Structures are given as C-alpha cells and as structure tokens.
Amino acid sequence: MFEHLTAQKPDSILQLVQMFREDPRADKVDLGVGVYKDATGNTPVMRAIKAAEHQLWEAETTKSYVGLAGDPAFSDAMISLVLGDAVARDKISAAATPGGTGAVRQAFELIKMTNPDARVFVSDPTWPNHLSILKFLEMESVSYRYFDDTTRGVDFDGMIADLKTAKAGDVVLLHGCCHNPTGANLTPQQWDEVIAVLLETGATPMIDIAYQGFGDGLDADAAATRAVAAAVPECLIAASCSKNFGIYRERTGILMMVANGTDKAVSQGTLAFLNRQNYSFPPDHGARLVTMILNDDALRADWMAELEDVRLSMLGLREQLAQALQQRAGSDRFGFLAQHRGMFSRIGATPEQVVKMREEHGIYMVGDSRMNIAGLNAKSVPILADAIIASGV
Ligand code: PLP
Numbered sequence: 001m002f003e004h005l006t007a008q009k010p011d012s013i014l015q016l017v018q019m020f021r022e023d024p025r026a027d028k029v030d031l032g033v034g035v036y037k038d039a040t041g042n043t044p045v046m047r048a049i050k051a052a053e054h055q056l057w058e059a060e061t062t063k064s065y066v067g068l069a070g071d072p073a074f075s076d077a078m079i080s081l082v083l084g085d086a087v088a089r090d091k092i093s094a095a096a097t098p099g100g101t102g103a104v105r106q107a108f109e110l111i112k113m114t115n116p117d118a119r120v121f122v123s124d125p126t127w128p129n130h131l132s133i134l135k136f137l138e139m140e141s142v143s144y145r146y147f148d149d150t151t152r153g154v155d156f157d158g159m160i161a162d163l164k165t166a167k168a169g170d171v172v173l174l175h176g177c178c179h180n181p182t183g184a185n186l187t188p189q190q191w192d193e194v195i196a197v198l199l200e201t202g203a204t205p206m207i208d209i210a211y212q213g214f215g216d217g218l219d220a221d222a223a224a225t226r227a228v229a230a231a232v233p234e235c236l237i238a239a240s241c242s243k244n245f246g247i248y249r250e251r252t253g254i255l256m257m258v259a260n261g262t263d264k265a266v267s268q269g270t271l272a273f274l275n276r277q278n279y280s281f282p283p284d285h286g287a288r289l290v291t292m293i294l295n296d297d298a299l300r301a302d303w304m305a306e307l308e309d310v311r312l313s314m315l316g317l318r319e320q321l322a323q324a325l326q327q328r329a330g331s332d333r334f335g336f337l338a339q340h341r342g343m344f345s346r347i348g349a350t351p352e353q354v355v356k357m358r359e360e361h362g363i364y365m366v367g368d369s370r371m372n373i374a375g376l377n378a379k380s381v382p383i384l385a386d387a388i389i390a391s392g393v
C-alpha cells in the first residue's frame, strides 16, 4: 500500500533550519524559525523552568496517567493567565494539548464535528500550519485581507469588509497578539470593531495565542482575547506555552471552549473525547512545570521578570534595526519595524530579494520575508540593514 505515497511539500520554515545548518559561512544570520534566542544565539531554559524541574524531580512520586483533559490545575492556571476574569469560569471548558499546534488541531476537529459545513476565515497571510491542517481535515478556509503591502501595517478596511461576509456557523481565526508571520497587529479600538462585526454576523471567533508576553506584556497581549471572549456568546482559544515558557519541545498547550447554554459536562466531555480519539492523554511534564510556576509566588515572579527581559530585548532590537535602516535609507519607510510586535516582522521583500540576501549576505529569512527579530544581536543588526538596502528592498 505504501507504494502509492507521494512526496509531501516540506515546511518552508523548517527547511530553512536545515539550509542554515549547512551554510559554512561564519557570519551567517538565522532569522528563520520562531524560537527565541539570546544575544549569543542560545535558546535558554528559563530559570523558573529549571527550578520547577528540580522541585518536580524531588517531589514527583509517580508517572501514572493523569486525565484525558490533563490536570485541571493546569487548565485553571492557564485560564487565569489568558482570560483573567473576563469570562465566568462555569462557561469555560479546557483540555491540555500537545503544544499550541495540538490545540489548533483539536479546535478544528471540534468545529468540523459540530458543523461539517463551517468555513474557517483565516488572515492573509497566516501561520502556514493553519492552512495545511485545515486542508488535511478537508475543511474549507476563506482568506480575509490582513496585511497591507504598502504600509506594512494592517489593511483594516479590507479585513472588516471580508469579515462581514462570514455568517453564523462560520469561524473567524484571529491571532490574539504578535501576528505570525507579519508582526502587524490591531489597535484596541480596531479589536472593538472586529468584535462588533462578530456580533453582527454571528460567526464564532477562534483565537490562536502563541506569544503572550512577547508583545506589550502579559496582560496587554491577552487584552484582545479577553475582550472578544467577554463580548461574544461562544469562542475557542488555542494557547501555546512553547514560547513564553521556553518549553518548545515539551509540547505544552491548551484548548479552551467558551460555551453558552451548553451543559458543562457535555462541553468538557467533548474536549476529553477529542483528546482520546487522537492521542489519549496529553503530555504532562511541561504542563506541570507551567502549573507549578503560575501557582508559586516566587517562581511566578522570576518567570515574569525573565519573560519581560526577553520582550524588552526584542523591542530593543526592533528599534536598533529601524534606526539603522533609517540612517541608510534616509527615510522613515522602515519605521513599521518599531511598530510591529512579537518575534516577527514581514519586511516586505520580494522572494528574489530574500534569495539574494541569503546567497550574497548569509541572511536567512522565510521566503515571504518574515524575519525572527530574536535572531538578531548588536553585531548582526548593521549587517542585516546593509543587506536590506543592498538588495533593493
Ligand atoms: N500558533 C501560532 C501562530 C504559532 O506561531 C505557533 C508556533 O509557535 C503555534 C500556534 C504553536 O506552537 P507550538 O505547537 O510549538 O506550541
């Protein structure tokens, strides 16, 4: 049977990791995959994670199964982190998942299960895995305008016009903060307008929040998610702990369902059922560390302080790059870099310019000209700025 297999298209982001590894140049710069790196290029284990792991190693007496939806203490801690008290707790069901990707996948499966005809509206562009998972599940996706190639900000009028074509039974997928791949985000006032359109159309929002704490701070980055969840009758939230806890390989995420008028036992049971169909019990190690950190004052304070350092270092790099480009271009046309938030910025280079920067300058960014800002340091900022100008961006 396997002779019928055909080659799958590789993930363009992960492909870049391999290409970078094979490049012998000493001054090459990796702005590819969305992983935080410090000034030395290392992706550190956060202090609070190390401390929690140490405590866990000493205290844990069993590795027996937990529960199909994971530990309820993890759900409680994450619901507080993401939603605060925006929604009454009895309306929220939640289940731990393998990473934010697992939460996205389970959310799509839940949508398909409840409404096989649902169309999922996705931003143009969006994280490539959104589209590939929807396609794999044979679900219909509809693009809504999002990125304005001229301003490198949000095409808000286009976005609103497109979202108005959604209807009840459809789903609108929104990035809660730090849009991947563009770095362009809505203002709080624009979020209010999106909420008004959601209420008008009756479409169900699904929020993917993978970078809470990387943009404007933990609470500021969750504000849009909270505002949406508080305003609409029902929504889905897929949250990832990979980035803000630096536990990428532990596969830690959560799917939350806000429902209205649904028996809580039914909504919670459905999430557990979906986990069981796909992998039974979700991974526990990362979720346990996150729970320990969020529930311990000292660990939580240390985690928040380190996360804030990470956020500020990326903001600093944005500002350095915007300034270096302003000097070289003699204009403010790259000012958007300092306005963007999160790990990524789409610089707006053509695919040919992206190849030129890679081949001639050893700079690796994704083909759509998405750069991982955390891949920069004080030494590589001027190298990148020179390459951007020399490549005619
Ligand atoms: N959603 C978006 C938009 C992402 O960028 C990512 C990647 O980090 C994820 C979800 C999920 O990541 P993970 O599965 O590693 O938690």
Ligand code: TYF
Pocket (backbone or CB within 6 Å): 011, 013, 014, 032, 033, 034, 035, 127, 129, 180
């Ligand atoms: O967009 C990124 O770079 C991160 C990491 O298949 C990632 O979200 C990239 C590709 C992928 C899974 C995660």
